[in-house]
Amino acid sequence: VAESRVPKLLLSQSARPASFGIQAMNETGHLIDTRIAGEHPLSVYLDKRELITLMTLGSAPECLVLGYLLNQGFISQPSELAQIHVDWDTEAAAVTSQQLSASGQSIWDEALGQAIVEKMAHKTVTTGCGQGSVYGSQMDQLAQIHLPARTLAVSVLQHLLAQVRAHESIYKEAGAVHGCALANAQGHILCFIEDVGRHNAADAIRGWMALNPALANQQESLMFYTTGRLTSEMVIKCAQMGIGILLSRSGLTQMGYSLARKLNMLMLGRCQGKHFLAYHGHERVLLND
Amino acid sequence: VAESRVPKLLLSQSARPASFGIQAMNETGHLIDTRIAGEHPLSVYLDKRELITLMTLGSAPECLVLGYLLNQGFISQPSELAQIHVDWDTEAAAVTSQQLSASGQSIWDEALGQAIVEKMAHKTVTTGCGQGSVYGSQMDQLAQIHLPARTLAVSVLQHLLAQVRAHESIYKEAGAVHGCALANAQGHILCFIEDVGRHNAADAIRGWMALNPALANQQESLMFYTTGRLTSEMVIKCAQMGIGILLSRSGLTQMGYSLARKLNMLMLGRCQGKHFLAYHGHERVLLND
Numbered sequence: 213v214a215e216s217r218v219p220k221l222l223l224s225q226s227a228r229p230a231s232f233g234i235q236a237m238n239e240t241g242h243l244i245d246t247r248i249a250g251e252h253p254l255s256v257y258l259d260k261r262e263l264i265t266l267m268t269l270g271s272a273p274e275c276l277v278l279g280y281l282l283n284q285g286f287i288s289q290p291s292e293l294a295q296i297h298v299d300w301d302t303e304a305a306a307v308t309s310q311q312l313s314a315s316g317q318s319i320w321d322e323a324l325g326q327a328i329v330e331k332m333a334h335k336t337v338t339t340g341c342g343q344g345s346v347y348g349s350q351m352d353q354l355a356q357i358h359l360p361a362r363t364l365a366v367s368v369l370q371h372l373l374a375q376v377r378a379h380e381s382i383y384k385e386a387g388a389v390h391g392c393a394l395a396n397a398q399g400h401i402l403c404f405i406e407d408v409g410r411h412n413a414a415d416a417i418r419g420w421m422a423l424n425p426a427l428a429n430q431q432e433s434l435m436f437y438t439t440g441r442l443t444s445e446m447v448i449k450c451a452q453m454g455i456g457i458l459l460s461r462s463g464l465t466q467m468g469y470s471l472a473r474k475l476n477m478l479m480l481g482r483c484q485g486k487h488f489l490a491y492h493g494h495e496r497v498l499l500n501d
Numbered sequence: 502v503a504e505s506r507v508p509k510l511l512l513s514q515s516a517r518p519a520s521f522g523i524q525a526m527n528e529t530g531h532l533i534d535t536r537i538a539g540e541h542p543l544s545v546y547l548d549k550r551e552l553i554t555l556m557t558l559g560s561a562p563e564c565l566v567l568g569y570l571l572n573q574g575f576i577s578q579p580s581e582l583a584q585i586h587v588d589w590d591t592e593a594a595a596v597t598s599q600q601l602s603a604s605g606q607s608i609w610d611e612a613l614g615q616a617i618v619e620k621m622a623h624k625t626v627t628t629g630c631g632q633g634s635v636y637g638s639q640m641d642q643l644a645q646i647h648l649p650a651r652t653l654a655v656s657v658l659q660h661l662l663a664q665v666r667a668h669e670s671i672y673k674e675a676g677a678v679h680g681c682a683l684a685n686a687q688g689h690i691l692c693f694i695e696d697v698g699r700h701n702a703a704d705a706i707r708g709w710m711a712l713n714p715a716l717a718n719q720q721e722s723l724m725f726y727t728t729g730r731l732t733s734e735m736v737i738k739c740a741q742m743g744i745g746i747l748l749s750r751s752g753l754t755q756m757g758y759s760l761a762r763k764l765n766m767l768m769l770g771r772c773q774g775k776h777f778l779a780y781h782g783h784e785r786v787l788l789n790d
Contacts, residue, residue, distance in 0.1 A: 232755060237783035239655065239776055246778060251733070251755040267733070267756065366528065387752035388730045408732070408754050441677045443697070444540070444556070463676035465697050466521060466540040467556065487528055489535060494526035 221290050221423075226298035228252060228270030230406075231386040247386040251408045252300065258286060258307045259318040269382065269389060269407045272416045273298040276407070277305045279419030283449055285353075290422045292319070354448060354475065359456040360432045362478050365498040366488075369459065371399035372437060373483055376461075379404040383439070390440045392417045397433035410440035414449045421453060431455055442468040442481055442491070451475050459483050464491055510579055510712075515587035517541060517559030519695075520675040536675040540697045541589065547575060547596045548607040558671065558678060558696045561705045562587040565696070566594045568708030572738055574642075579711045581608070643737060643764065648745040649721045651767045654787040655777075658748065660688035661726060662772055665750075668693040672728070679729045681706045686722035699729035703738045710742060720744055731757040731770055731780070740764050748772050753780055 231247040238244055255265045256277055263286070268276055274296045281287045287309075294313035297306045309319035372395050382389045383406060390410030394403045394417050403420045407413040417436070421427050427434070431454035438446055442464035448471065450458045458472070460481045469491060472479040478493035490497050520536040527533055544554045545566055552575070557565055563585045570576045576598075583602035586595045598608035661684050671678045672695060679699030683692045683706050692709045696702040706725070710716050716723070720743035727735055731753035737760065739747045746767045753761075753770050758780060761768040767782035779786050 234758065234780065236770075236778040236780045237786065238778055239788075241788050243783070244778075248752070248758055249754050251757075388754050443677075463537070465538050465677050468540075469523065469537055481525075489525040489527055489533075491523065491525045494532070497526065499528075499530050 221293050222295040222297075223274045223423075224297045224299070226270075226273055226300060228273070228300060230269055230271055230382045249382055249386045249389045249408055253303050254298065254305055255303060256280065256305045256307065259309050259312045259320055260306075261318070261320055266412060267408060268412050270300070271382075271407065272405050272420065273305060275405070275416040275419035275423065276412055277307060277419070278422055279415035279417065280412075281307065282418055282422060283415050283452060354451060354471070357451050357454070357475060359451060359454070359475050359477055361476060361496065362432075362456040362493075363496045363498055364435070364457055364478055364480075368397070368399035369480070369483065369488065370486065372401065372435065372459070373485070375399075375401045376404070376437060376439075380406070380439075382406045389413075390438065392439075393437040394421060395435045395437060396430075397435075399435070401437075402427075402434075410438060411445060411449070414438065414446060418449065418453055435459060437483075438462075441465060442472070442479060444468050444471050447471040447475065447477065447479070451477065510582050511584040511586075512563045512712075513586045513588070515559075515562055515589060517562070517589060519558055519560055519671045538671055538675040538678045538697050542592050543587070543594055544592060545569065545594045545596065548598050548601045548609055549595075550607070550609055555701060556697060557701050559589070560671075560696065561694050561709065562594060564694070564708035564712065565701055565705040566596060566708065567711055568704035568706065569701075570596065571707055571711060572704050572741060643740060643760070646740050646743070646764060648740060648743070648764050648766055650765060650785065651721075651745040651782075652785040652787055653724070653746055653767055653769075657686070657688035658769070658772065658777065659775065661690065661724065661748070662774070664688075664690045665693070665726060665728075669695070669728075671695045678702075679727065681728075682726040683710060684724045684726060685719075686724075688724070690726075691716075691723075699727060700734060700738070703727065703735060707738065707742055724748060726772075727751075730754060731761070731768060733757050733760050736760040736764065736766065736768070740766065748777075 231249055233245055233247055235243045236246050250269050251267055252270045253265050254268050256263045277296050292310055294310045295308040311319050380391055389406045389408055390413050391406040392413035393401045395401045405413045405416045434455050435457040436450045436455045437459045439461045441462045442460050444467035447468050457478045461483055464481050472492045478496050479491045480488045481491055482489045520538055522534055522536055524532045525535050539558050540556055541559045542554050543557050545552045566585050581599055583599045584597040600608050669680055678695045678697055679702050680695040681702035682690045684690045694702045694705045723744050724746040725739045725744045726748045728750045730751045731749045733756035736757050749770045750772055761781045767785050768780045769777045770780055771778045
């Protein structure tokens with residue numbers, strides 16, 4: 213009964229082809245066929261107001277847009293939206309708020325407009341990103357996040373890594389993309405998304421999670437995996453999802469490390485094959501199980 | 502005589518330590534010492550007006566700030582500036598224009614303020630970047646760039662790659678950084694800069710080049726190397742420097758490929774050891790010399 217009161221969010225289904233073939237000459241002088249990752253501009257409009265243009269592989273554009281709006285704090289839950297419509301002919305994602313849909317009044321008429329202006333005024337360009345900016349206010353919000361002190365069995369980690377190897381289709385085919393995954397407590401991958409920008413991939417995971425309300429109360433048993441570096445933004449995005457375990461194939465930066473310590477996040481890098489380095493929370497890694 | 506009329510640009514010398522030691526537990530349960538790349542916020546002020554906060558390794562902050570201002574179109578040449586002063590205690594780079602220095606009138610009083618507002622209105626968040634945004638007007642400017650049709654001998658490429666291996670100090674030590682290099686026609690590296698954001702590294706190269714006026718008329722013989730992917734921004738930044746050869750250890754994205762074609766750039770990826778793939782301009786790669 214409660215669910216029937218939640219207005220339905222209408223989503224287009226506009227995934228794009230993920231890679232394209234080109235010819236390149238190798239060191240022997242031969243022309244070979246090689247694949248490159250697709251990369252498309254997607255301008256996001258919230259109640260007809262243009263927010264930003266994202267460059268994306270386009271494999272999960274509706275999840276990307278939803279996750280972007282959540283991670284940047286434009287909305288706090290998907291039920292605030294009535295529709296996300298992605299149209300590649302116009303390279304646009306038209307997002308309509310419930311408020312506009314129900315009353316004809318844009319979400320922008322409220323305090324949001326002012327809040328966004330203030331956010332933009334505290335723009336920080338971050339490190340190795342696909343999105344490039346977090347806003348001052350997000351850093352403040354982090355102080356209010358309390359992550360559960362999670363444990364991780366190495367056998368679970370290895371189960372997850374084996375699935376990542378099976379999932380990475382575009383990376384294997386074309387390279388130049390990053391992947392992010394959401395996994396459950398057993399290390400089973402629930403969702404795997406690749407994108408040319410790894411923060412796009414992280415945002416799309418957030419969007420996918422938000423569209424699966426059954427997961428809403430299970431953050432305490434979820435894990436987040438990324439092929440990319442553990443920069444501050446990646447730690448922030450993981451924390452915003454309420455997830456206490458962050459895993460990466462790559463290394464970390466100083467700010468990522470510093471934030472993981474503050475948040476008491478279990479953070480492992482260099483996860484490849486049987487190898488890993490537990491950068492923070494190593495006492496909660498269960499070697500024998 | 503002409504040179505003495507050029508006002509001197511005063512620069513601080515505020516490079517930071519590049520890496521820090523932490524302890525991490527590996528898969529055998531042993532705590533090992535490992536290094537992580539430094540990552541520091543640096544807020545850029547132009548004539549006392551805050552522009553942006555960059556996250557940087559801090560190895561060449563003055564070059565980074567100068568290159569950022571040039572690549573984003575805030576200034577068109579270093580002679581417009583009187584001073585760049587980087588102070589890590591306040592995490593600030595104070596940039597003073599010649600105009601403010603000479604007449605007390607901020608560079609912002611002119612049309613620049615309006616131009617910047619217009620730029621910001623056309624913000625595009627780009628792909629896999631350290632900086633995250635190019636502005637609409639930059640894409641327009643590209644149409645006016647005509648790059649020379651360069652040739653490249655494989656022996657020169659291999660000479661360059663051998664030096665890259667010798668230069669990559671932070672990457673070897675701590676990982677999680679990208680390097681960019683500027684090389685001459687013989688493949689000799691003139692400048693190699695690493696940063697946590699690869700677009701910071703590219704910007705710092707631009708800044709270093711601008712501080713070496715002897716190079717100003719030699720773009721036609723220079724080459725640009727990056728460890729990162731060949732995304733649209735990397736192609737744009739290379740083109741803005743007037744350099745017609747772009748080399749990468751990594752692959753490319755569709756927009757990077759598309760721009761290289763438009764600009765007739767000689768673009769090679771997957772440059773490692775003896776291997777490479779000539780993605781565009783392969784007929785200008787000289788295999789035997």
